[in-house]
Amino acid sequence: MIERMHTGTRMSKIVKHNGxxxxxxxxxxxxTVAEQTRDCLSRVDALLQEAGSSxxxxxxxxxxxxxxxxFAEMNEVWDAWVPEGHAPARACGEARLARDTLRVEIIVTAAI
Structure with missing residues (x-):
């Protein structure tokens, strides 16, 4: 079973499938990239909690x-946020984001 949450025309904010x-x-x-990263990770925390994860x-x-x-400024925030011993597989690259004011976007996959 696939469960979609906060679904709109273009996307769902959360999709759950097979755990x-x-x-x-x-x-x-x-x-700053640090401010955007902190806010972004706060949003990730809220969505993970809603989905039954962390x-x-x-x-x-x-x-x-x-x-x-x-990269270094974002990593300072990231490293403080990731619980010790729980670092996920991760990739980081440069991309043109949806708006010129955006400096970071994070996509997460987690176990439930």
Whole structure:
């Protein structure tokens, strides 16, 4: 069974299937990449909780940065957020994001 939550015309914010939760890409508010990353991860936390999961159960994270020069600043926030011993498989790359003001987008897959 597939369960979709917060479904619109284009996407669902949460999709659950076979004990796995898939989140749509999350972006955050703020001027700096650190502010946007913190806000984005707060949104991830809320969606994971709603789906019956948590950051300790993240299997994979895909991170898109508008500029790889922001890699170290984003990683400072990320490293403080990920629980010790629970680092997921992760990829990070540079991409043109949906709006010019966005500097980071994070996509998460987690176990329930």
């Amino acid at each position: 796995v939760v898939y989140l749509c890409g999350q972006v955050g508010a703020g001027e 950051r300790e159960k993240i299997l994979q994270a895909i991170i898109w940065l508008a500029d790889m020069d922001d």
